[in-house]
Amino acid sequence: MKSAFDPEDVLRLPLMANLATLAEDGAPRNAPVWFAWEAGALWMLGSAESASVRRVARDPRVAVEIVDYDNAAGILRHLGLRGRATVEPMDAALFRRLLTRYLGPPQAWNPWFVDEIARVDDPSGRLIRLVPDTVFANDASFFRTGPDLATGQAPPRGPAGGIGGPPPAGPRPRSRGREPS
Numbered sequence: 001m002k003s004a005f006d007p008e009d010v011l012r013l014p015l016m017a018n019l020a021t022l023a024e025d026g027a028p029r030n031a032p033v034w035f036a037w038e039a040g041a042l043w044m045l046g047s048a049e050s051a052s053v054r055r056v057a058r059d060p061r062v063a064v065e066i067v068d069y070d071n072a073a074g075i076l077r078h079l080g081l082r083g084r085a086t087v088e089p090m091d092a093a094l095f096r097r098l099l100t101r102y103l104g105p106p107q108a109w110n111p112w113f114v115d116e117i118a119r120v121d122d123p124s125g126r127l128i129r130l131v132p133d134t135v136f137a138n139d140a141s142f143f144r145t146g147p148d149l150a151t152g153q154a155p156p157r158g159p160a161g162g163i164g165g166p167p168p169a170g171p172r173p174r175s176r177g178r179e180p181s
Helices: 051-058 092-103 111-118
Strands: 017-022 028-033 035-038 041-047 061-070 075-089 125-130 134-139
Touching (some): 061 125, 092 111
Antiparallel strands (some): 041 125, 061 075, 075 134
């Protein structure tokens, strides 16, 4: 495996994260979340009614996993953050920045989503804030050295007869999501 990467390389991408919290009986619970990384903290959306928010308020120990995966490009980067999270009151400006990161400019937002799901101006909105105690990064990019799992075909041989070849030069294309501007 390649050496670890700068966590900021993944944190700046609009990827899905998995928030792991602890249920009352101690069982782990996972929830997919959108996130923003600002001022050394990971911010995630919630509401006063959210089970994740209630679990964090009761037991602040959390883990967050973010995976940047693109099979066609051979990208597999895993970022993990652990620590004690806090439940914060809604910060409308931060919330709007977070939504813009995933949905584009506000004029492109679906009004139904904003009013019924995101509830941007709802005072019961909450943010989960994690300043991680532990950050780990694992880069297994360009791991495709065996047969293609979909076809069973061996990968092409490189110029020296080795499998594959060097990683492609330049920035990799992104088929989904949008990089922040």
